[in-house]
Amino acid sequence: MPHEHTTAAILSVGDEITLGQTLDTNGPWLAQRLRDIGIVPVEHVTVPDNLARHAAALRRLGHEVDLIICTGGLGPTADDLTRQAMAQASDDSLVEDPLALAQVEAFFAARAREMPTINRGQAHRPSRGRTLPNLNGTAPGLHGTIGTAEVFCLPGPPGEMKPMFEHHVLPRLNPPSGRIVRTRVLHCFGIGESDLATRLGNLMDRTRSPLVGTTASGGVVSIRLRYEGPAPAVEAEALLDTCEHEARSLAGEFVFGAGEDRLSAVVLRLLRERGETLACVESCTGGLLEAMITETPGSSAAFVGGLVTYANEAKTELAGVPAAVLEFPGPGAVSAECALEMAAGGMDRLKASHCLAITGIAGPEGAVAATTNRAAKPVGTVFIARTSRAAGPDARRFQFPGDRSSVRSWAAVSALGMLRQHLAGLPLVRVLRQVEP
Amino acid sequence: MPHEHTTAAILSVGDEITLGQTLDTNGPWLAQRLRDIGIVPVEHVTVPDNLARHAAALRRLGHEVDLIICTGGLGPTADDLTRQAMAQASDDSLVEDPLALAQVEAFFAARAREMPTINRGQAHRPSRGRTLPNLNGTAPGLHGTIGTAEVFCLPGPPGEMKPMFEHHVLPRLNPPSGRIVRTRVLHCFGIGESDLATRLGNLMDRTRSPLVGTTASGGVVSIRLRYEGPAPAVEAEALLDTCEHEARSLAGEFVFGAGEDRLSAVVLRLLRERGETLACVESCTGGLLEAMITETPGSSAAFVGGLVTYANEAKTELAGVPAAVLEFPGPGAVSAECALEMAAGGMDRLKASHCLAITGIAGPEGAVAATTNRAAKPVGTVFIARTSRAAGPDARRFQFPGDRSSVRSWAAVSALGMLRQHLAGLPLVRVLRQVEP
Numbered sequence: 001m002p003h004e005h006t007t008a009a010i011l012s013v014g015d016e017i018t019l020g021q022t023l024d025t026n027g028p029w030l031a032q033r034l035r036d037i038g039i040v041p042v043e044h045v046t047v048p049d050n051l052a053r054h055a056a057a058l059r060r061l062g063h064e065v066d067l068i069i070c071t072g073g074l075g076p077t078a079d080d081l082t083r084q085a086m087a088q089a090s091d092d093s094l095v096e097d098p099l100a101l102a103q104v105e106a107f108f109a110a111r112a113r114e115m116p117t118i119n120r121g122q123a124h125r126p127s128r129g130r131t132l133p134n135l136n137g138t139a140p141g142l143h144g145t146i147g148t149a150e151v152f153c154l155p156g157p158p159g160e161m162k163p164m165f166e167h168h169v170l171p172r173l174n175p176p177s178g179r180i181v182r183t184r185v186l187h188c189f190g191i192g193e194s195d196l197a198t199r200l201g202n203l204m205d206r207t208r209s210p211l212v213g214t215t216a217s218g219g220v221v222s223i224r225l226r227y228e229g230p231a232p233a234v235e236a237e238a239l240l241d242t243c244e245h246e247a248r249s250l251a252g253e254f255v256f257g258a259g260e261d262r263l264s265a266v267v268l269r270l271l272r273e274r275g276e277t278l279a280c281v282e283s284c285t286g287g288l289l290e291a292m293i294t295e296t297p298g299s300s301a302a303f304v305g306g307l308v309t310y311a312n313e314a315k316t317e318l319a320g321v322p323a324a325v326l327e328f329p330g331p332g333a334v335s336a337e338c339a340l341e342m343a344a345g346g347m348d349r350l351k352a353s354h355c356l357a358i359t360g361i362a363g364p365e366g367a368v369a370a371t372t373n374r375a376a377k378p379v380g381t382v383f384i385a386r387t388s389r390a391a392g393p394d395a396r397r398f399q400f401p402g403d404r405s406s407v408r409s410w411a412a413v414s415a416l417g418m419l420r421q422h423l424a425g426l427p428l429v430r431v432l433r434q435v436e437p
Numbered sequence: 438m439p440h441e442h443t444t445a446a447i448l449s450v451g452d453e454i455t456l457g458q459t460l461d462t463n464g465p466w467l468a469q470r471l472r473d474i475g476i477v478p479v480e481h482v483t484v485p486d487n488l489a490r491h492a493a494a495l496r497r498l499g500h501e502v503d504l505i506i507c508t509g510g511l512g513p514t515a516d517d518l519t520r521q522a523m524a525q526a527s528d529d530s531l532v533e534d535p536l537a538l539a540q541v542e543a544f545f546a547a548r549a550r551e552m553p554t555i556n557r558g559q560a561h562r563p564s565r566g567r568t569l570p571n572l573n574g575t576a577p578g579l580h581g582t583i584g585t586a587e588v589f590c591l592p593g594p595p596g597e598m599k600p601m602f603e604h605h606v607l608p609r610l611n612p613p614s615g616r617i618v619r620t621r622v623l624h625c626f627g628i629g630e631s632d633l634a635t636r637l638g639n640l641m642d643r644t645r646s647p648l649v650g651t652t653a654s655g656g657v658v659s660i661r662l663r664y665e666g667p668a669p670a671v672e673a674e675a676l677l678d679t680c681e682h683e684a685r686s687l688a689g690e691f692v693f694g695a696g697e698d699r700l701s702a703v704v705l706r707l708l709r710e711r712g713e714t715l716a717c718v719e720s721c722t723g724g725l726l727e728a729m730i731t732e733t734p735g736s737s738a739a740f741v742g743g744l745v746t747y748a749n750e751a752k753t754e755l756a757g758v759p760a761a762v763l764e765f766p767g768p769g770a771v772s773a774e775c776a777l778e779m780a781a782g783g784m785d786r787l788k789a790s791h792c793l794a795i796t797g798i799a800g801p802e803g804a805v806a807a808t809t810n811r812a813a814k815p816v817g818t819v820f821i822a823r824t825s826r827a828a829g830p831d832a833r834r835f836q837f838p839g840d841r842s843s844v845r846s847w848a849a850v851s852a853l854g855m856l857r858q859h860l861a862g863l864p865l866v867r868v869l870r871q872v873e874p
Binding site: 017018019020021022023025027028029030031032035041042043044045046047048050053057060215280282284285286287288289290291293294295297298299300303304305306307308309310311313314317318349350351363364365404405408 | 454455456457458459460462464465466467468469472478479480481482483484485487490494497717719721722723724725726727728730731732734735736737740741742743744745746747748750751754755786787788800801802841842845
């Protein structure tokens with residue numbers, strides 16, 4: 001019977017990580033991939049390019065877990081010590097692997113380059129271990145055993161590590177039999193985490209299966225569904241179907257997507273389906289909303305362009321905001337009136353079906369004190385307006401939290417959320433951080 | 438004599454980290470702060486919210502290093518186990534700390550909220566340890582000893598962890614006497630990493646002190662200077678002064694800033710010093726350049742606004758690009774001519790001193806094959822133009838690497854770099870990724 005992998009440790013190797021110069025993204029990625037198939041990562045360890053510390057970590061973990069995935073230290077230079085550490089921790093010696101050597105040589109040959117002598121060392125492996133082929137770089141992986149743990153050593157660059165994990169590690173893993181893990185995620189806009197939890201009610205009980213949890217990030221709250229147990233895959237998926245259906249009906253109109261869906265891509269898709277177009281007019285976000293929209297490949301099918309009306313003169317000259325709105329005793333540049341004029345002007349100038357406009361105080365300075373004629377506007381005050389050719393306009397006031405960067409990204413996401421509500425036929429739903437005018 | 442801290446371990450606690458749901462940024466931050474003062478972090482460990490694993494990690498590290506900084510697990514709920522782990526690993530028991538309790542109560546009182554019973558547990562500490570005050574949250578820190586190591590436990594949220602480290606940990610640290618670490622960093626635009634290394638020559642020898650290295654990130658290459666040794670601080674700074682002076686003269690006109698300087702902030706400062714203003718007209722970057730510029734607080738002093746002319750109609754309607762440029766047999770939307778027309782139109786419409794315009798193919802689709810009348814334009818082809826009221830225009834062709842997001846950010850940074858060159862009186866310096874028209 002093959003070795004069963006119930007618990008795993010992830011070992012990252014490299015001075016640049018222990019010294020804090022590089023953020024290790026391999027560890028979290030591997031942890032998620034292991035969880036996906038039901039293996040629980042119980043420890044991450046990062047050690048420097050130091051043979052003694054590296055071998056000691058392998059030895060210790062070899063007696064504590066069933067599986068070790070090690071990344072880094074497989075390069076050709078003197079500070080790449082994973083091969084030696086594997087040999088030392090398994091009381092073995094290194095031998096040259098002819099097949100691995102041929103693969104390293106082929107990598108250079110395919111690029112019409114001669115293999116530097118230094119790369120020959122990459123074909124070494126502990127005598128009782130084996131190598132794993134690398135189609136995306138020169139470093140072969142390693143596979144062996146230390147203590148009671150099966151060990152896989154993968155190269156550090158994510159572009160080499162990930163395909164090697166998928167093709168050569170995953171098929172060899174053996175999660176606890178009779179136990180599978182399946183996850184789903186739904187994304188909501190316009191509702192806070194605690195209000196969403198109230199709606200979900202006892203669906204979030206910690207004793208239920210699938211387990212339902214929420215996480216919030218800058219205006220978007222995600223509902224995570226997770227089945228972990230003995231059911232066959234088909235049954236697990238059926239349980240998740242039922243659970244997702246319940247979650248969707250409880251979260252209702254706030255759900256805008258699932259899985260990898262992003263709010264800007266969902267809005268662009270809705271617009272394309274209707275054959276409609278979008279323009280934007282931005283003041284305090286200064287281009288951020290439009291940058292978010294145009295991140296999506298193919299956004300030009302619905303997004304026509306926009307205006308960044310940062311100075312008041314630009315609001316008047318480009319978007320046609322009347323001076324009477326901007327100047328005292330008018331409501332000023334940070335007002336629903338100004339946002340509506342910006343949106344109307346943008347829709348007109350860019351001949352778009354819809355226009356979103358944002359004006360506000362991103363901070364850290366710019367807060368406006370109350371005067372006889374105008375109410376106070378603290379940092380985080382933002383007005384967002386939507387205009388549409390085929391429907392009446394919508395303008396809302398928000399009070400966003402955090403620093404300049406937080407206020408700007410909340411504002412851009414909330415503008416997209418307002419348009420998504422409109423396109424989904426929900427124009428009157430009050431959303432998170434919205435305040436009375 | 439106080440305990441000397443030569444080596445350190447960083448211990449991060451939390452299921453969300455071992456399961457790969459959250460990227461731990463506390464570890465790298467702490468590693469850098471420790472290195473800054475000459476303490477070498479030799480291991481990072483992450484354990485789940487599990488008392489046995491947490492206590493075992495503390496016990497083991499307590500015999501391997503001089504200093505342990507632990508983050509997380511100090512919240513009020515049942516899965517916050519750092520207090521218990523500290524007690525268990527030091528064979529101690531928990532007691533309530535009256536001063537810490539008063540501080541937790543004061544935190545709630547200051548917010549006009551009653552302290553929930555559950556938070557009372559946060560005032561517990563091992564009987565031989567002490568607590569560290571938290572001015573930004575409810576979780577007091579802990580300070581104690583395990584084995585031969587001094588241990589500091591800090592809350593997980595960075596907004597609480599960082600100030601507690603600065604105010605209550607840093608003053609208690611005792612780096613190896615007679616050994617200090619000082620660093621500087623210079624930022625360059627327009628030159629590649631290997632060309633910069635050639636210019637720096639033997640200043641980059643690995644045997645020199647201060648040690649000089651380079652790192653590249655999306656168009657900006659930084660030169661890092663690092664002194665580590667026995668010299669008194671004054672001498673170390675003098676050595677760094679000399680080294681920085683040498684590096685600056687070798688890197689020459691490519692150096693645009695130092696330390697925390699960002700290219701957009703440097704450009705805004707140069708404009709403000711001259712009393713000049715900037716507008717932008719963006720096509721393939723879709724607002725990203727303007728979003729970068731307006732990230733800087735106070736950018737409104739020089740940045741007036743801009744146009745996002747994503748569709749060809751927007752280029753004509755908003756920026757006044759002649760149809761003859763856009764339509765066959767004209768050079769088309771991705772051309773130096775179009776970029777120059779966009780910049781001229783933007784400078785005019787926004788009444789700015791300077792205008793930057795970007796048009797290109799960000800991908801993944803949109804590459805243009807060669808025809809009889811037009812040359813091929815692969816993904817990554819970008820034209821950037823600068824116009825200025827008081828000087829002639831400048832238009833350049835670039836071939837940027839990577840995916841859509843990479844091409845867009847290279848383009849925005851390069852536009853800022855072109856303007857910075859002009860403002861610094863270096864209009865003719867050819868920059869990285871620039872190609873013949």
